[in-house]
């Protein structure tokens with residue numbers, strides 16, 4: 310240390326105290342400098358130790374992120390993207406298990422079509438028929454006779470309905486089997502929950518699941534749910550449909566379903582000819598693929614039938630925009646040796662119940678490995694009570710608002726517009742005092758579906774009067790939503806310093822989502838370190 314560094318202002322009492330004594334001898338000076346050097350070394354060592362300790366603490370502390378938003382908003386899909394980016398080996402190891410969910414999603418789409426073109430559909434919806442509408446009035450006359458039991462084969466909406474129903478009946482039976490497969494056989498508690506959740510079992514759901522990890526919080530459930538239509542197997546084409554036949558239901562499963570279904574116990578590769586082992590599921594006569602594969606031509610015929618298409622258009626059923634849509638890829642999905650691609654897994658619809666914790670070790674250039682805990686929650690209304698226990702020590706929230714849903718209603722309450730629900734939910738999150746210091750990142754999601762909807766001529770102002778006569782194009786509408794959500798944050802946040810980051814996303818698009826996730830990850834990391842005083 311040079312003496313020039315000590316030329317401090319005498320008005321500073323510390324500087325004055327540190328000044329060398331007047332008339333200091335050369336020997337004393339040497340001694341003093343040595344002592345100062347030693348003191349500095351000790352101080353540097355302490356700094357170094359503190360830094361190492363801080364790094365260690367930083368390494369150990371998990372960053373906690375909550376994924377929030379309404380059901381079908383894209384939370385679990387965002388989580389899959391995190392996994393694909395940061396734990397690709399795990400993602401790929403689980404890929405094969407998603408085959409069953411994808412089959413279920415496919416069966417569901419087929420069922421929705423069959424229901425929509427069924428003669429009984431009109432019975433269920435007869436209260437909607439406008440007497441002034443000639444076409445519907447004609448349908449109504451058929452309905453009446455159908456209700457009398459006299460028109461079992463006289464439905465003239467789509468020709469060949471009975472034939473389709475007959476050819477596709479095995480799929481409806483398979484549905485039940487797939488649900489059983491997806492529930493965890495080894496876990497009685499979960500199996501009970503599974504049974505309770507399904508209406509065809511005769512009882513009702515206990516929904517927000519039980520915890521399997523005693524260390525987890527009370528509401529933390531590791532359960533996932535397979536979204537499938539309620540299983541109503543029609544005894545005959547003209548039998549009345551259950552009013553709930555197209556309702557979504559959940560089957561609780563544990564994370565074990567992925568392991569259990571990954572490659573099956575009897576499958577080995579390469580196989581031993583004497584062991585009874587199978588090379589792949591396609592050699593197992595009990596595997597669902599055989600029914601799926603056999604029904605493929607009938608599925609294709611149904612989906613390509615111009616009459617069916619016309620009926621769906623009349624009923625404004627745009628299956629292409631619904632979750633878990635695979636009808637455009639029937640030959641590939643139903644092939645005996647089908648292995649789901651990354652995109653297939655991202656598109657698969659699996660409803661979440663409770664709160665599911667996922668732990669990642671994320672490596673960045675700055676950190677060798679930092680633990681991230683990402684909580685994926687169930688977004689439907691009856692699941693939202695489970696969110697609050699996670700609010701107290703969360704570092705960031707990624708809120709997903711699907712903006713393509715402006716013309717849709719909630720599954721759980723058909724009187725509520727889905728976008729209105731998202732806005733209200735957003736308002737309640739951003740105004741929450743417990744969350745006032747939590748970073749909030751907003752994903753305005755399903756932008757690809759928004760674009761498709763606008764291309765199909767759907768007008769926003771017919772569903773949101775406040776939009777007025779502004780242009781009905783993607784750019785205008787997406788910035789309108791950006792401003793609307795942004796303004797709510799601005800008005801209601803208790804922390805006016807909090808910056809809001811808004812991204813327009815389509816979280817099934819891997820390349821773009823990975824770029825967004827990386828920037829969100831770095832932002833969360835930086836602000837977390839800032840708050841912790843590490844930067």
Ligand SMILES: Nc1nc2c(ncn2[C@@H]2O[C@H](COP(=O)(O)OP(=O)(O)OP(=O)(O)O)[C@@H](O)[C@H]2O)c(=O)[nH]1
Pocket residue numbers: 378379380381382383384385386387632633655656657658659660661662686687688689709754755756757758814815816817818
């Ligand atoms: N086309 C398209 N599909 C999406 C997008 N985001 C999600 N999906 C699909 O929408 C469906 C619902 O997404 P999820 O991620 O399961 O929704 P969630 O928010 O987890 O829903 P809950 O678990 O019920 O709360 C899935 O089939 C996804 O593949 C998107 O941006 N574009």
Ligand SMILES: [Mg+2]
Pocket residue numbers: 384385386659660661685686687688
């Ligand atoms: Mg989910």
